[in-house]
Amino acid sequence: MNKTLTEVSRTDTPRSDYDSPWKEAITLYFQPFLEFFFPTVHDAINWNRGYEFLDTEFQKIAQDAETGQTSSDKLVKVWLKNGQETWLLIHIEVQSQAEIDFPRRMYIYNYRIYDLYSQHALSLAVLADDNPAWRPTEYNYERLGGQVIFRFPTVKLLDYTEETLNESQNPFAVIVAAHRENQNTRNDLQRRYREKVQIAKSLYQRGYERQDIIKLFRLIDWLIALPEPMERNFTQEIHQFEEERRMPYISSVERFAIQRGLEQGLEQGLEQGLEQGLEQGLEQGLEQGLEQGLEQGLEQGKLQKSRENLLDVLQVRFDTVPDGLVEGINQINDEATLTRLHREAITINSLEDFQELVNDVG
Numbered sequence: 001m002n003k004t005l006t007e008v009s010r011t012d013t014p015r016s017d018y019d020s021p022w023k024e025a026i027t028l029y030f031q032p033f034l035e036f037f038f039p040t041v042h043d044a045i046n047w048n049r050g051y052e053f054l055d056t057e058f059q060k061i062a063q064d065a066e067t068g069q070t071s072s073d074k075l076v077k078v079w080l081k082n083g084q085e086t087w088l089l090i091h092i093e094v095q096s097q098a099e100i101d102f103p104r105r106m107y108i109y110n111y112r113i114y115d116l117y118s119q120h121a122l123s124l125a126v127l128a129d130d131n132p133a134w135r136p137t138e139y140n141y142e143r144l145g146g147q148v149i150f151r152f153p154t155v156k157l158l159d160y161t162e163e164t165l166n167e168s169q170n171p172f173a174v175i176v177a178a179h180r181e182n183q184n185t186r187n188d189l190q191r192r193y194r195e196k197v198q199i200a201k202s203l204y205q206r207g208y209e210r211q212d213i214i215k216l217f218r219l220i221d222w223l224i225a226l227p228e229p230m231e232r233n234f235t236q237e238i239h240q241f242e243e244e245r246r247m248p249y250i251s252s253v254e255r256f257a258i259q260r261g262l263e264q265g266l267e268q269g270l271e272q273g274l275e276q277g278l279e280q281g282l283e284q285g286l287e288q289g290l291e292q293g294l295e296q297g298l299e300q301g302k303l304q305k306s307r308e309n310l311l312d313v314l315q316v317r318f319d320t321v322p323d324g325l326v327e328g329i330n331q332i333n334d335e336a337t338l339t340r341l342h343r344e345a346i347t348i349n350s351l352e353d354f355q356e357l358v359n360d361v362g
Contacts, residue, residue: 310338
């Protein structure tokens with residue numbers, strides 16, 4: 001029986017992915033990205049010469065920098081209108097709170113680019129956090145009369161008004177709107193659902209081409225995650241909307257969702273099932289071993305999914321889950337216990353209280 005939106009609002013809000021959609025969005029829409037966030041940089045580039053993503057080079061920089069941080073970064077080679085080759089380091093910072101070390105990391109990445117490749121790079125930062133007061137723009141230090149000052153242009157997603165986002169045809173107006181609604185609706189699934197529907201419908205109202213609607217729909221789906229029952233309602237509502245407008249794009253979106261689910265299920269089930277099945281097959285016969293292994297693998301996959309759902313709830317409610325608690329949850333091998341803990345996680349007052357519940361299980 002399908003749950004109503006009111007009933008499902010009592011369940012967990014899935015953890016949304018930040019890095020993947022931002023990286024893909026920049027890859028798909030690099031020129032619109034600069035046009036939207038850094039128009040002066042955009043206008044200085046000779047777009048007729050194209051551009052080149054330097055993913056391999058950036059991985060070398062990130063490994064050598066040893067900052068201990070992961071983030072959404074892209075390194076891109078462009079040519080300016082004066083013919084000069086320039087490298088752009090684009091950094092998307094999604095920290096939920098101000099990070100004192102952020103300017104230093106920007107400086108380290110920049111000087112490592114020159115150190116390894118003898119290229120002067122322009123570092124650009126998009127601050128996607130929800131702290132309006134945090135606006136780093138430089139790193140500097142002084143020793144005995146000597147001084148180093150490193151400045152980097154930044155934009156703050158909070159500065160873009162709703163009117164600006166609604167009126168712009170740039171794809172990043174949609175991405176910014178989705179990113180901000182994900183932050184604003186973490187504890188309100190009803191509003192989260194409504195905003196995701198509204199943003200998805202706006203793709204058609206903005207006059208985007210079919211392929212852009214499908215690409216942006218995928219990015220929105222990553223940024224604003226909903227529980228599975230709500231996702232089904234969401235898909236049905238968009239499907240009805242498309243029928244009314246005679247714009248049947250949802251079939252492509254549905255195929256993407258089905259393909260994503262099948263890939264995750266097959267990867268999880270086959271990897272665990274075949275591994276255990278082959279091991280048992282050596283002792284009891286290949287056919288019997290594969291059958292038993294697949295059954296056990298699918299069961300383990302179900303348990304692992306329940307653990308991940310439980311951890312998602314805790315992370316949404318309390319931001320950070322201690323390693324000891326994560327380890328305790330990962331040692332639970334009973335589906336009924338994980339289901340009970342999942343319900344408790346939705347309303348429990350603190351991580352300390354939840355740790356006691358997990359300890360009682362052990």
